[in-house]
Amino acid sequence: MISRILFQGDSITDADRSREENLPLGKGLGTGYPHLAVSRLITDDPGRPWVIWNRGISGNHVPALYGRWEKDALDLKPDLISILIGINDTNRKFGVEISRFEKVYSDLLSWTKKTLPETEMVLMEPFCFCFGEVDEAREKDVKERGKIVKKLAEEFHALFLPCQSILDKALERAPKEFWLRDGMHPNPAGHQLLADAWIEAAKDLLGLSR
Amino acid sequence: MINRILFQGDSITDVGRAREDNLPLGQGLGTGYPQLVTARLITDYPSRPWIIENKGISGNRVVDLYARWKIDALNLHPQLISILIGVNDTWHEFGRKNGVEVPRYEMVYRELLRWTKEVLPEVKLVLMEPFCFCFGAVGPDWVPEVKERGKIVKKLAEEFDALFLPCQEILDKALERAPQEFWLRDGVHPALAGHQLLADAWIEATKELLHGSR
Numbered sequence: 001m002i003s004r005i006l007f008q009g010d011s012i013t014d015a016d017r018s019r020e021e022n023l024p025l026g027k028g029l030g031t032g033y034p035h036l037a038v039s040r041l042i043t044d045d046p047g048r049p050w051v052i053w054n055r056g057i058s059g060n061h062v063p064a065l066y067g068r069w070e071k072d073a074l075d076l077k078p079d080l081i082s083i084l085i086g087i088n089d090t091n092r093k094f095g096v097e098i099s100r101f102e103k104v105y106s107d108l109l110s111w112t113k114k115t116l117p118e119t120e121m122v123l124m125e126p127f128c129f130c131f132g133e134v135d136e137a138r139e140k141d142v143k144e145r146g147k148i149v150k151k152l153a154e155e156f157h158a159l160f161l162p163c164q165s166i167l168d169k170a171l172e173r174a175p176k177e178f179w180l181r182d183g184m185h186p187n188p189a190g191h192q193l194l195a196d197a198w199i200e201a202a203k204d205l206l207g208l209s210r
Numbered sequence: 211m212i213n214r215i216l217f218q219g220d221s222i223t224d225v226g227r228a229r230e231d232n233l234p235l236g237q238g239l240g241t242g243y244p245q246l247v248t249a250r251l252i253t254d255y256p257s258r259p260w261i262i263e264n265k266g267i268s269g270n271r272v273v274d275l276y277a278r279w280k281i282d283a284l285n286l287h288p289q290l291i292s293i294l295i296g297v298n299d300t301w302h303e304f305g306r307k308n309g310v311e312v313p314r315y316e317m318v319y320r321e322l323l324r325w326t327k328e329v330l331p332e333v334k335l336v337l338m339e340p341f342c343f344c345f346g347a348v349g350p351d352w353v354p355e356v357k358e359r360g361k362i363v364k365k366l367a368e369e370f371d372a373l374f375l376p377c378q379e380i381l382d383k384a385l386e387r388a389p390q391e392f393w394l395r396d397g398v399h400p401a402l403a404g405h406q407l408l409a410d411a412w413i414e415a416t417k418e419l420l421h422g423s424r
Contacts, residue, residue, distance in 0.1 A: 025403075026402025029241075
Protein backbone atom coordinates (compact mmCIF):
# COMPACT_ATOMS: atom_id res chain seq x y z
CA MET A 1 0.00 0.00 0.00
CA ILE A 2 1.33 3.39 -0.98
CA SER A 3 1.91 5.69 1.97
CA ARG A 4 5.23 7.43 1.21
CA ILE A 5 4.71 10.11 -1.43
CA LEU A 6 7.23 12.58 -2.83
CA PHE A 7 6.35 15.66 -4.86
CA GLN A 8 9.21 16.93 -7.02
CA GLY A 9 9.57 19.83 -9.40
CA ASP A 10 10.17 23.56 -9.76
CA SER A 11 8.46 26.69 -8.39
CA ILE A 12 5.00 25.36 -9.29
CA THR A 13 5.55 22.47 -6.90
CA ASP A 14 7.65 24.47 -4.42
CA ALA A 15 5.00 27.17 -3.81
CA ASP A 16 6.72 28.30 -0.61
CA ARG A 17 7.24 24.90 0.91
CA SER A 18 9.39 24.76 4.03
CA ARG A 19 13.12 23.89 3.78
CA GLU A 20 13.07 22.10 7.14
CA GLU A 21 13.02 18.33 7.29
CA ASN A 22 11.04 15.90 9.43
CA LEU A 23 8.07 18.20 9.87
CA PRO A 24 4.80 16.76 11.15
CA LEU A 25 2.44 15.33 8.52
CA GLY A 26 0.90 18.05 6.36
CA LYS A 27 3.17 20.87 7.58
CA GLY A 28 5.47 22.92 5.38
CA LEU A 29 4.07 21.67 2.07
CA GLY A 30 3.63 25.22 0.74
CA THR A 31 0.36 26.52 -0.64
CA GLY A 32 0.26 24.81 -4.03
CA TYR A 33 -1.15 21.60 -5.49
CA PRO A 34 0.93 19.27 -3.27
CA HIS A 35 -0.54 20.90 -0.14
CA LEU A 36 -4.09 20.81 -1.51
CA ALA A 37 -3.83 17.22 -2.76
CA VAL A 38 -2.29 15.99 0.49
CA SER A 39 -4.90 17.75 2.59
CA ARG A 40 -7.63 15.90 0.68
CA LEU A 41 -5.75 12.61 0.69
CA ILE A 42 -4.97 12.33 4.39
CA THR A 43 -8.40 13.56 5.44
CA ASP A 44 -10.17 10.98 3.30
CA ASP A 45 -7.88 8.15 4.34
CA PRO A 46 -6.63 9.12 7.80
CA GLY A 47 -5.68 5.61 8.90
CA ARG A 48 -2.72 5.21 6.56
CA PRO A 49 0.84 5.82 7.90
CA TRP A 50 1.39 8.74 5.51
CA VAL A 51 4.86 10.17 4.96
CA ILE A 52 4.75 13.00 2.47
CA TRP A 53 7.45 15.28 1.13
CA ASN A 54 7.44 18.30 -1.10
CA ARG A 55 10.97 18.82 -2.44
CA GLY A 56 10.16 21.17 -5.30
CA ILE A 57 12.71 23.98 -5.79
CA SER A 58 11.94 27.20 -7.64
CA GLY A 59 13.92 27.69 -10.82
CA ASN A 60 14.75 24.00 -11.33
CA HIS A 61 15.00 22.58 -14.80
CA VAL A 62 15.50 18.89 -15.52
CA PRO A 63 19.33 18.96 -15.15
CA ALA A 64 18.97 20.67 -11.76
CA LEU A 65 16.50 18.00 -10.68
CA TYR A 66 18.90 15.33 -11.89
CA GLY A 67 21.70 16.95 -9.90
CA ARG A 68 19.87 16.57 -6.60
CA TRP A 69 17.90 13.42 -7.42
CA GLU A 70 19.83 10.99 -5.24
CA LYS A 71 19.52 13.04 -2.06
CA ASP A 72 16.12 14.59 -2.73
CA ALA A 73 14.33 11.57 -4.17
CA LEU A 74 16.03 8.16 -4.19
CA ASP A 75 17.37 8.35 -0.63
CA LEU A 76 13.86 9.03 0.68
CA LYS A 77 12.62 5.69 -0.72
CA PRO A 78 9.15 6.92 -1.61
CA ASP A 79 6.43 4.52 -2.78
CA LEU A 80 5.26 7.13 -5.26
CA ILE A 81 7.09 10.03 -6.90
CA SER A 82 5.17 12.80 -8.61
CA ILE A 83 7.22 14.99 -10.97
CA LEU A 84 6.35 18.29 -12.63
CA ILE A 85 9.32 19.71 -14.52
CA GLY A 86 9.94 21.38 -17.86
CA ILE A 87 8.85 25.00 -17.92
CA ASN A 88 12.29 26.27 -16.88
CA ASP A 89 13.91 24.08 -19.51
CA THR A 90 12.24 26.40 -22.04
CA ASN A 91 13.85 29.47 -20.46
CA ARG A 92 15.91 31.24 -23.14
CA LYS A 93 18.81 32.02 -20.80
CA PHE A 94 19.35 28.86 -18.82
CA GLY A 95 17.02 26.30 -20.39
CA VAL A 96 18.12 23.15 -22.20
CA GLU A 97 17.14 22.12 -25.70
CA ILE A 98 14.49 19.50 -26.28
CA SER A 99 16.81 16.59 -27.02
CA ARG A 100 18.79 17.19 -23.82
CA PHE A 101 15.55 17.57 -21.86
CA GLU A 102 14.42 14.18 -23.10
CA LYS A 103 17.79 12.54 -22.50
CA VAL A 104 18.19 13.80 -18.92
CA TYR A 105 14.55 13.18 -17.99
CA SER A 106 14.82 9.65 -19.39
CA ASP A 107 18.06 9.02 -17.46
CA LEU A 108 16.43 10.26 -14.28
CA LEU A 109 13.53 7.85 -14.74
CA SER A 110 15.71 4.83 -15.56
CA TRP A 111 17.89 5.59 -12.54
CA THR A 112 14.75 5.73 -10.43
CA LYS A 113 13.41 2.44 -11.79
CA LYS A 114 16.78 0.78 -11.24
CA THR A 115 17.17 1.99 -7.66
CA LEU A 116 13.52 1.78 -6.63
CA PRO A 117 11.95 -0.83 -8.92
CA GLU A 118 8.68 -0.88 -6.97
CA THR A 119 8.16 2.86 -6.88
CA GLU A 120 5.19 4.23 -8.79
CA MET A 121 5.51 7.46 -10.74
CA VAL A 122 3.17 10.26 -11.73
CA LEU A 123 4.53 12.48 -14.51
CA MET A 124 2.75 15.79 -14.78
CA GLU A 125 2.67 17.48 -18.18
CA PRO A 126 4.43 20.88 -18.26
CA PHE A 127 1.91 23.58 -19.18
CA CYS A 128 1.49 27.26 -20.00
CA PHE A 129 -0.86 29.82 -21.49
CA CYS A 130 0.34 32.36 -24.03
CA PHE A 131 0.48 35.58 -21.97
CA GLY A 132 2.68 37.17 -19.31
CA GLU A 133 6.03 35.38 -19.36
CA VAL A 134 5.04 33.14 -22.26
CA ASP A 135 5.09 34.10 -25.94
CA GLU A 136 4.03 31.92 -28.87
CA ALA A 137 7.47 30.42 -29.45
CA ARG A 138 7.74 29.39 -25.83
CA GLU A 139 4.23 27.97 -25.84
CA LYS A 140 5.16 25.78 -28.79
CA ASP A 141 8.32 24.64 -27.00
CA VAL A 142 6.37 23.79 -23.83
CA LYS A 143 3.88 21.71 -25.80
CA GLU A 144 6.77 19.76 -27.36
CA ARG A 145 8.08 18.97 -23.87
CA GLY A 146 4.61 17.84 -22.90
CA LYS A 147 4.65 15.27 -25.71
CA ILE A 148 8.01 14.00 -24.50
CA VAL A 149 6.76 13.62 -20.96
CA LYS A 150 3.77 11.65 -22.25
CA LYS A 151 6.08 9.39 -24.22
CA LEU A 152 8.34 8.88 -21.20
CA ALA A 153 5.32 8.05 -19.05
CA GLU A 154 4.38 5.26 -21.46
CA GLU A 155 7.94 4.03 -21.66
CA PHE A 156 8.39 3.88 -17.88
CA HIS A 157 4.86 2.75 -17.02
CA ALA A 158 4.17 5.95 -15.17
CA LEU A 159 0.87 7.71 -14.79
CA PHE A 160 0.64 10.73 -17.11
CA LEU A 161 -1.32 13.75 -15.87
CA PRO A 162 -2.41 15.88 -18.87
CA CYS A 163 -2.17 19.25 -17.10
CA GLN A 164 -2.32 21.27 -20.33
CA SER A 165 -5.58 19.60 -21.41
CA ILE A 166 -7.03 20.13 -17.94
CA LEU A 167 -6.16 23.82 -18.03
CA ASP A 168 -7.36 24.23 -21.63
CA LYS A 169 -10.68 22.74 -20.61
CA ALA A 170 -10.93 25.12 -17.65
CA LEU A 171 -10.91 28.04 -20.11
CA GLU A 172 -14.56 27.24 -20.78
CA ARG A 173 -15.24 28.32 -17.18
CA ALA A 174 -12.92 31.30 -16.66
CA PRO A 175 -10.20 33.20 -18.57
CA LYS A 176 -6.55 32.14 -18.56
CA GLU A 177 -5.54 34.82 -16.02
CA PHE A 178 -7.85 33.19 -13.50
CA TRP A 179 -6.01 29.87 -13.61
CA LEU A 180 -2.40 30.99 -14.23
CA ARG A 181 -0.94 34.19 -12.90
CA ASP A 182 1.72 34.93 -15.53
CA GLY A 183 1.29 32.24 -18.15
CA MET A 184 3.30 29.74 -16.07
CA HIS A 185 2.51 29.82 -12.38
CA PRO A 186 -0.93 28.66 -11.23
CA ASN A 187 -3.13 30.90 -9.16
CA PRO A 188 -4.82 29.21 -6.18
CA ALA A 189 -7.65 28.02 -8.44
CA GLY A 190 -5.11 26.57 -10.88
CA HIS A 191 -3.44 24.71 -8.03
CA GLN A 192 -6.81 23.35 -6.91
CA LEU A 193 -7.50 22.14 -10.47
CA LEU A 194 -4.18 20.30 -10.54
CA ALA A 195 -4.77 18.87 -7.05
CA ASP A 196 -8.23 17.58 -8.05
CA ALA A 197 -6.82 16.02 -11.22
CA TRP A 198 -3.92 14.49 -9.32
CA ILE A 199 -6.22 12.84 -6.76
CA GLU A 200 -8.59 11.65 -9.46
CA ALA A 201 -5.77 10.18 -11.55
CA ALA A 202 -3.93 8.56 -8.64
CA LYS A 203 -6.90 7.18 -6.73
CA ASP A 204 -6.69 3.67 -8.19
CA LEU A 205 -2.95 3.57 -7.68
CA LEU A 206 -3.46 4.69 -4.09
CA GLY A 207 -6.38 2.34 -3.53
CA LEU A 208 -8.76 5.13 -2.57
CA SER A 209 -12.44 4.37 -2.80
CA ARG A 210 -13.76 7.67 -4.02
CA MET B 211 -25.28 36.87 -4.70
CA ILE B 212 -22.58 36.54 -2.07
CA ASN B 213 -19.06 37.15 -3.33
CA ARG B 214 -17.35 39.12 -0.52
CA ILE B 215 -16.36 36.81 2.29
CA LEU B 216 -14.40 37.57 5.45
CA PHE B 217 -12.83 34.99 7.75
CA GLN B 218 -12.23 36.23 11.29
CA GLY B 219 -10.75 34.66 14.37
CA ASP B 220 -7.55 33.65 16.16
CA SER B 221 -4.54 31.48 15.27
CA ILE B 222 -6.80 28.69 13.98
CA THR B 223 -8.00 31.08 11.29
CA ASP B 224 -4.73 33.03 10.91
CA VAL B 225 -2.38 30.09 10.08
CA GLY B 226 0.34 32.21 8.53
CA ARG B 227 -1.92 34.49 6.50
CA ALA B 228 -0.25 37.55 4.95
CA ARG B 229 -0.55 40.93 6.70
CA GLU B 230 -0.70 42.81 3.37
CA ASP B 231 -3.96 44.06 1.95
CA ASN B 232 -5.32 43.83 -1.58
CA LEU B 233 -3.56 40.63 -2.54
CA PRO B 234 -4.71 38.76 -5.64
CA LEU B 235 -7.62 36.37 -5.13
CA GLY B 236 -6.76 33.34 -3.04
CA GLN B 237 -3.26 34.51 -2.09
CA GLY B 238 -1.94 35.18 1.39
CA LEU B 239 -4.79 33.33 3.08
CA GLY B 240 -2.44 31.13 5.11
CA THR B 241 -2.63 27.35 4.99
CA GLY B 242 -5.67 26.68 7.18
CA TYR B 243 -9.37 26.18 6.58
CA PRO B 244 -9.91 29.67 5.05
CA GLN B 245 -7.39 28.89 2.30
CA LEU B 246 -8.80 25.40 1.71
CA VAL B 247 -12.36 26.74 1.56
CA THR B 248 -11.34 29.51 -0.81
CA ALA B 249 -9.39 27.28 -3.20
CA ARG B 250 -12.42 24.98 -3.43
CA LEU B 251 -14.99 27.76 -3.81
CA ILE B 252 -13.23 29.79 -6.47
CA THR B 253 -12.33 26.68 -8.47
CA ASP B 254 -15.90 25.38 -8.43
CA TYR B 255 -17.44 28.82 -9.08
CA PRO B 256 -14.76 30.62 -11.08
CA SER B 257 -16.92 33.24 -12.69
CA ARG B 258 -18.09 34.96 -9.50
CA PRO B 259 -16.25 38.22 -8.67
CA TRP B 260 -14.88 36.82 -5.40
CA ILE B 261 -13.27 39.00 -2.78
CA ILE B 262 -12.15 36.77 0.06
CA GLU B 263 -10.19 37.98 3.06
CA ASN B 264 -8.65 36.32 6.07
CA LYS B 265 -8.13 38.68 9.01
CA GLY B 266 -7.59 36.12 11.75
CA ILE B 267 -4.90 37.07 14.29
CA SER B 268 -3.11 34.57 16.49
CA GLY B 269 -3.82 34.94 20.20
CA ASN B 270 -7.05 36.87 19.79
CA ARG B 271 -9.84 36.58 22.36
CA VAL B 272 -13.31 37.92 21.75
CA VAL B 273 -12.32 41.26 23.32
CA ASP B 274 -9.40 41.60 20.90
CA LEU B 275 -11.70 40.85 18.02
CA TYR B 276 -14.14 43.45 19.28
CA ALA B 277 -11.39 46.05 19.53
CA ARG B 278 -10.41 45.69 15.87
CA TRP B 279 -13.87 44.88 14.54
CA LYS B 280 -14.53 48.20 12.86
CA ILE B 281 -11.35 48.28 10.84
CA ASP B 282 -10.97 44.53 10.30
CA ALA B 283 -14.59 43.65 9.59
CA LEU B 284 -17.21 46.38 9.29
CA ASN B 285 -15.14 48.69 7.10
CA LEU B 286 -14.55 45.87 4.63
CA HIS B 287 -18.28 45.56 3.87
CA PRO B 288 -18.31 41.80 3.54
CA GLN B 289 -21.51 40.01 2.58
CA LEU B 290 -20.61 37.03 4.70
CA ILE B 291 -18.52 36.96 7.87
CA SER B 292 -17.27 33.69 9.29
CA ILE B 293 -16.11 33.86 12.92
CA LEU B 294 -14.18 31.33 15.00
CA ILE B 295 -13.26 32.72 18.40
CA GLY B 296 -13.22 31.50 21.99
CA VAL B 297 -10.42 29.12 22.77
CA ASN B 298 -7.99 31.87 23.83
CA ASP B 299 -10.66 33.30 26.12
CA THR B 300 -10.12 30.13 28.13
CA TRP B 301 -6.45 29.44 27.35
CA HIS B 302 -5.11 32.86 28.36
CA GLU B 303 -6.69 32.57 31.79
CA PHE B 304 -4.77 29.38 32.52
CA GLY B 305 -1.56 30.66 30.94
CA ARG B 306 -1.33 34.28 32.02
CA LYS B 307 -4.48 35.21 33.95
CA ASN B 308 -5.66 37.15 30.93
CA GLY B 309 -8.67 35.12 29.90
CA VAL B 310 -12.21 36.33 29.36
CA GLU B 311 -14.67 34.67 31.71
CA VAL B 312 -17.68 33.01 30.17
CA PRO B 313 -20.36 35.66 30.93
CA ARG B 314 -18.15 38.45 29.56
CA TYR B 315 -17.38 36.31 26.50
CA GLU B 316 -21.11 36.04 25.85
CA MET B 317 -21.70 39.74 26.44
CA VAL B 318 -18.89 40.94 24.17
CA TYR B 319 -19.64 38.38 21.46
CA ARG B 320 -23.31 39.43 21.48
CA GLU B 321 -22.36 43.09 21.32
CA LEU B 322 -20.05 42.39 18.39
CA LEU B 323 -22.85 40.64 16.51
CA ARG B 324 -25.39 43.34 17.33
CA TRP B 325 -22.98 46.00 16.07
CA THR B 326 -22.42 43.98 12.90
CA LYS B 327 -26.14 43.64 12.20
CA GLU B 328 -26.60 47.34 12.87
CA VAL B 329 -23.91 48.48 10.45
CA LEU B 330 -24.35 45.70 7.89
CA PRO B 331 -27.98 44.62 8.18
CA GLU B 332 -27.76 42.39 5.09
CA VAL B 333 -24.62 40.54 6.15
CA LYS B 334 -24.76 36.77 6.57
CA LEU B 335 -22.93 35.22 9.49
CA VAL B 336 -21.30 31.86 10.02
CA LEU B 337 -20.42 31.20 13.67
CA MET B 338 -17.98 28.38 14.19
CA GLU B 339 -18.09 26.49 17.48
CA PRO B 340 -14.86 26.73 19.53
CA PHE B 341 -13.36 23.27 20.04
CA CYS B 342 -10.58 21.32 21.74
CA PHE B 343 -9.43 17.83 22.60
CA CYS B 344 -8.08 17.07 26.05
CA PHE B 345 -4.33 16.64 25.41
CA GLY B 346 -1.27 18.76 24.64
CA ALA B 347 -1.94 22.33 25.66
CA VAL B 348 -5.40 21.46 26.95
CA GLY B 349 -5.93 20.49 30.57
CA PRO B 350 -9.06 18.68 31.81
CA ASP B 351 -10.29 21.87 33.51
CA TRP B 352 -10.47 23.60 30.10
CA VAL B 353 -12.80 21.22 28.44
CA PRO B 354 -16.09 22.05 30.23
CA GLU B 355 -15.41 25.76 29.78
CA VAL B 356 -14.73 25.49 26.05
CA LYS B 357 -17.90 23.43 25.70
CA GLU B 358 -19.76 26.13 27.63
CA ARG B 359 -18.56 28.68 25.10
CA GLY B 360 -19.69 26.40 22.30
CA LYS B 361 -23.21 26.44 23.74
CA ILE B 362 -23.14 30.21 23.90
CA VAL B 363 -22.05 30.47 20.27
CA LYS B 364 -24.89 28.16 19.29
CA LYS B 365 -27.37 30.31 21.21
CA LEU B 366 -25.99 33.49 19.63
CA ALA B 367 -26.26 31.93 16.18
CA GLU B 368 -29.96 31.34 16.78
CA GLU B 369 -30.41 34.79 18.20
CA PHE B 370 -28.77 36.52 15.24
CA ASP B 371 -30.06 34.21 12.54
CA ALA B 372 -26.53 33.04 11.80
CA LEU B 373 -25.37 29.71 10.52
CA PHE B 374 -23.84 27.59 13.32
CA LEU B 375 -21.00 25.23 12.45
CA PRO B 376 -20.73 22.47 15.10
CA CYS B 377 -16.94 22.05 14.92
CA GLN B 378 -16.61 20.09 18.17
CA GLU B 379 -19.17 17.58 16.99
CA ILE B 380 -17.45 17.27 13.62
CA LEU B 381 -14.11 16.64 15.31
CA ASP B 382 -15.60 14.20 17.83
CA LYS B 383 -17.08 12.23 14.96
CA ALA B 384 -13.71 12.16 13.18
CA LEU B 385 -12.26 10.26 16.16
CA GLU B 386 -13.94 7.17 14.72
CA ARG B 387 -11.51 7.45 11.81
CA ALA B 388 -8.25 8.55 13.44
CA PRO B 389 -6.92 9.52 16.89
CA GLN B 390 -7.15 13.05 18.27
CA GLU B 391 -3.50 13.87 17.48
CA PHE B 392 -4.22 13.34 13.79
CA TRP B 393 -6.85 16.09 13.70
CA LEU B 394 -5.52 18.59 16.26
CA ARG B 395 -1.85 19.02 16.76
CA ASP B 396 -1.82 20.14 20.43
CA GLY B 397 -5.45 19.88 21.55
CA VAL B 398 -6.19 23.35 20.12
CA HIS B 399 -4.67 23.87 16.68
CA PRO B 400 -5.84 21.72 13.78
CA ALA B 401 -3.31 19.70 11.84
CA LEU B 402 -3.76 19.86 8.06
CA ALA B 403 -6.43 17.12 8.10
CA GLY B 404 -8.29 19.00 10.83
CA HIS B 405 -8.30 22.12 8.68
CA GLN B 406 -9.61 20.09 5.75
CA LEU B 407 -12.41 18.70 7.94
CA LEU B 408 -13.42 22.22 8.96
CA ALA B 409 -13.19 23.41 5.36
CA ASP B 410 -15.37 20.55 4.10
CA ALA B 411 -17.95 21.26 6.81
CA TRP B 412 -17.90 24.98 6.03
CA ILE B 413 -18.43 24.39 2.31
CA GLU B 414 -21.23 21.95 2.99
CA ALA B 415 -22.98 24.19 5.53
CA THR B 416 -22.90 27.32 3.35
CA LYS B 417 -23.99 25.64 0.14
CA GLU B 418 -27.48 27.02 0.21
CA LEU B 419 -26.41 30.42 1.46
CA LEU B 420 -23.82 30.77 -1.32
CA HIS B 421 -25.43 28.94 -4.18
CA GLY B 422 -29.04 28.35 -3.23
CA SER B 423 -30.97 31.21 -4.77
CA ARG B 424 -29.27 31.82 -8.05
